[in-house]
Amino acid sequence: MGRVQGKYEFMLRRFLGFLRSLLKNGKSIFGLILICSFLVVALGASLLTPYTPVGEDPFDRLAPAASNVPPVWLRSLPTWLGGDPALSENMMIVQNPGSPGLIADGGEFKLETANPNLSVAPSNISYSYPLPLGYKQYGGGGSLSVTYTRRDGTTGGEVKAVIFKEFDFPYNGPPSSFYGTISLQVNGTTTVSGVPPVDKLKVPIKVNVFLGSIDGRKWPIWPPVENIFYDVRIPRGFTKDRLTGAAGPIERPLFGATVFDNVTGTFIDSGWITSVKNELSTISSTSQQLVNPKSVFTFPNDPARVVFSSARGSYAYGVEIVFVDTGSTEDVSTTVIIDDFGLMLKGTSFGLLGASHRGWDLFAQLLYGTRISLYLGITVAALSVAIGLVVGLAAGYFGRIVDEVLMRITDILLVLPGLPLLIVLIAILGASIDNLIILLGLLGWMGFARMVRSQVLSLRERSYVEAAKAIGAGQFHIVIHHILPSVMSLVYISLATSVPGAVTAEAALSWLGFYDPTRMSWGRMLNEAVVEAGAITSWWWIIPPGICISLLAASFILVGYALDEVLNPKLRLRK
């Protein structure tokens, strides 16, 4: 017991001594600090950035930023350094799209009604928020409903209700695109009993979502054709109110209002009229074309630049609902339920390092790239050192035919062109991170195996090995307990010095296009920047990954170098 304890104490003291001499070396301190900070970044990447490095959506519709934009701090940089004061940032105009309440209810929107027909009081418009339970809630905390009621049997004509939010745009230049959503549901009620639901919607509506400056210029953005409103009618084929079938005033939502597209003359939707989430985002500077389920539409100009042509100033985003009351004399009402009403502006700059050509945060890519590089570097180093150690020990200790065979294999592998072979194998096996690790490990052990072998060749002739043989120790015992400890210093050094090779090899392969498509690595960032996006002038995209690769590689090399000096006292004396 005491002996075992003493042994551990000795080991601990020896380790501390080793650490002390390692920390005396300035290079190793620098290297260790770097490695530790890379480790922290790799482990805490998800805490350090809210964004993900690559999108799961193949079309990258949900990317947080506009395509290929510079970092935000470029705005405050002087122009001769490449700064651009006209850059804008991302803005969430509607904070809570899921619960579009009016300001009076703690929400963000305003409601205004304007009635061209003076004989009907504006009070025939009413609203409620949030909706009573029983209504379909389209996400978020609640829906806003606007109801038009025909009173006293008087036909009202066209009655307009506008729900909008005013906001200030603080930047000198326009955003690169905007991204808006809305969901509508329309219900009709009537006091006449026995009316089939098909006929309940006596007052159809027209809808127009707009975005514009406050002085009255409104740019219709949805439905996507200027000056054409969508007619909203009740669904076809909805013959009976199956829920009650009762007489008397029916106050029940009609899930399934249909949008009648008066351009194509067809009914296009049923249920919630939803501007498909990404529909509005495609009315943007990037595509300028929108493919609607029923209509194809192009904006004459880059809409974001047209709408925000005056840049800095006050703007409004809202929806205009026109109740077209031209019907008979019975008392009817129409309720429009609005939900998921949001607007986001994608700026011409983003984040700490800008965004990629697909709109993903480059800073997040850089942080998550640390993970791949560290993981790959360390596992490859461990794998190749393990193989090299086994081969070297076997070749050196057993000699003869074992040595001959192993060394000839080593020779062949050393002679084969490493990078082309690796590329061909990766091209065939597929570029997953595991394949990469295995191949790099299998092709990287030869130099170390030779080193170990030459060391073992001299070690096995030592007298203590002779002594161990004399007392009848087995070959395995001798290799493990007498030879291995003497080559461990080589192992440590080689572990440290083969990480950078693996990291740069991975980067080089990714640069050539052989990267794991599910992960973002530093090499892949460079490949995407130059090869895919052709953005070699985007220095904020090109410079950081390379610096990270070389810092990581350099940190391991420095530590390996310091280990070398500590573990080989002869080198220290030479100074």
Place this chain on the structure above:
Amino acid sequence: MFVFLLVNHGMGERVWGQKLKNIYFSKAFRRRSMGLRSFILKRIVYSFALILLVILLNFMIFKSMPGDPVQFLMKPWGRESAEVRLQQEQLLRDLWGFGEPFEVQAVKYIRNLLTWNFGTSYIEKRPVTESIGLRLPYTLVLLGGSAILSIILGVIIGIMVIQKRGTVVDSGAVTGSLVLGSLPTFWLGLVFLLFFYNVLRWFPNKGAFPDAWALGRPLAYAVGSSYTSTSLSSVFSLDMMGAWALVAGYLRHLFLPMLTLTVFSVGGWILLTRATMLDAITEDYIVTARAKGLTERAVLFRHALKNASLPIITSAALSFGFILSGAIITETVFTYPGLGAWTWTAIQFLDYTVLMAIFYIVSICVIAANIVADLLYGIIDPRIKYG
């Protein structure tokens, strides 16, 4: 080239030194009784066996690859019937010997490679040997030039560093070399492109010569004609303007890739020079030389460098073996029309004939460089005796 030098051997002076020692103090060297001639003979026989093994391995790797090579050779399916198509495939199979047994194929393959018959590229539809001949000069000039440049620079800087050993300059140079060696080559190239092409516009970004030369290169010779009493003969004279334009055009395109490779590899040479010089100056004869009152310069250059130069020279010979292997990345960054960029294209299209040829040539280069290094070591170092 050094990406793989790094993977295979690690970096740092100790590792470099160890690698050299492994090679130079291998069993073959330690057999003092062997004569130089028989030693060379043995090396050559061994290398030849190694080449045969490499060829076999090559054959096996590419043989086991997915995809039917006949499909590469066939034209796209036109209007012919499936039967005709099958017949054509069978004809091709017979013509190229795909139906023959494995060992017959292997022997044919070895014979073809040994006689420099690499077949026809699937993509270019041109003999591979011809394509190699077109591209080799570019790669040789680029990689060879940068290797020579970095060796010369590295040795000079290494000696300057050794004179200041133990100071901040020394540790700074060592750290700097280590960092330089760990930079990814392609990134270094990208940064140079960004700075020298996109910002300053000093150097072109791609190709080995101006685009306009595709139509016709400037003439270095002026062809005139002169009448003599007896005959009309053409007179060639050197056109200085044309010659200058020709040289300048090539050099401007060569500069950035060469700069990249040189900056990247110079660190390794600095470290190697420093390490071998450190070994040398701790020897007794240096103490003697100092005691004689020689200047530090004389001690360093006449006594230390002479002995330290052995590993440097042999290592230089070895590094030339990796020239082709290292060309891929730099040439793709600068779209330089050498063998490296060609290899990359071949990999993209899985042009097996080209890849096999490249593998073979690279392996031969490495083997040849090893032989040369061995011989150089034996010739330069008088202490090594073969008989």
